Amino acid sequence: SETFSSRATGLVPPPADLEKSVTDLTVEKIVIMLDPPEHTQHRNAIARGFGSAYINSLGDRIRTAANELIDRFIDQGHADLMTQFSLPLTMETIIHLLQIPGERRADYFQWSVDFFSLLTPRKPGETVDRPDVDAASVRERWERLGEANAYIRSYLETRKQNLGNDIISGMLKPGADGSPAIDERAVVGHFLSVIGAGHDTTANAI
Secondary structure, X not given: OOOOOHHHEEEOOOOHHXXXXXXXXXXXXXXXXXXXXXXXXXXXXXXHHHOHHHHHOOHHHHHHHHHHHHHHHHHHOOOOHHHHHHHHHHHHHHHHHHOOOHHHHHHHHHHHHHHHHOEEEOOOOOOOOOOOOOHHHHHHHHXXXXXXXXXXXXXXXXXXXXXXXXXXXXXXXXXXXXXXXXOHHHHHHHHHHHHHHHHHHHHHHO
């Protein structure tokens, strides 16, 4: 639309010497930054992993995780809902939803925080200019995201050999014509954006 556009969001650019290490994360292809028809294409690829049978199969796993968290504080008679229940529960849920290795859960949280913290409003078609943003903080975040980019890209190469019915597999599976459903570089950004959206927003809702 000429009036409304999701392209009014951009990323604070990385320092020049870090650009090559974060090339997948700077393509600006996550769904909240896209307009139709590209938005529809990406949304449909992600939606492949939200089949009702697969989502319903997660119910027992989520209940088990919730009970295990409650068992840790039930004898105390009180808990901090956000830190002791909501955040760890939603992170465990998103790990199982995406079928990603659980041992990097602390990194997933930090990387998604870093990524979303670098999103900022901008005029469509213009580059982000934020001289008010602390340069040291920007560098620190992009350095961590360089590690994220390398880890996720390596993980996707492994996952392509064993695709399932989950969200990441849905994005990696080819379309009807045999070509990639979406640019694989975009899958790296979606990896972090789905974690951030599914983890933080759901925890806050709880």
